Amino acid sequence: MYVKPSYTTEQKAELLKEWYRAELKEVLAELLPKWEKILGVRANEVKVQTMRTKWGSCNTDKGNLLFNIELAKKPYDCIEYVVVHELAHLLERTHNDNFIAYLDKYLPNWKHLKEELNSLPVGQVG
Structure with a gap:
């Protein structure tokens, strides 16, 4: 990074954070329409923000999705898993058998991707 x-140091960190945000938004702009079409759902609002303990979240009432900015540092397939996972919540609110069935149907290798992603750090606290 040239500045x-x-x-x-804080200004450099903020620039890097915004670069990661832009990179993740680019990947999400590719993945979300693809998976919305496959799953037959539509997200309302999509945001990228710093999250300490989660890779993503879904407000099922509003149809809003949040993605952890740290995903920008993770493998593409893992980002895709989080996209499918959060969009699947628009079909099924909780992690029940129906939710698992959606993941099994649409992303058969999701368990491997979840394991891979969860072996990586979420983010730094502080």
Whole structure:
């Protein structure tokens, strides 16, 4: 990253964070329409933010999705898993048998991807 010599560490960190945000939004712009069509759902609002303990979340009442900015550092297939997982919540609110059946049907290798993703750190606390 090239920045002005006068930039502080905090300014550099913020620039890097915004670059990660833009990169993740680009990947989401590709994956969301693909999976919305496959699953027959539509997300209302999609945001990328810092999350300490989750890779993503879904407000099923509003149809809003949140994705952890740290996903930008993760493998593409793992990002795809989180997209499918959160969109599946628009079909089934909880992690019940129906929810699992959707994942099994549409993303058969989801358990492997979940395991891979969960072996990676979510983010840094602080």
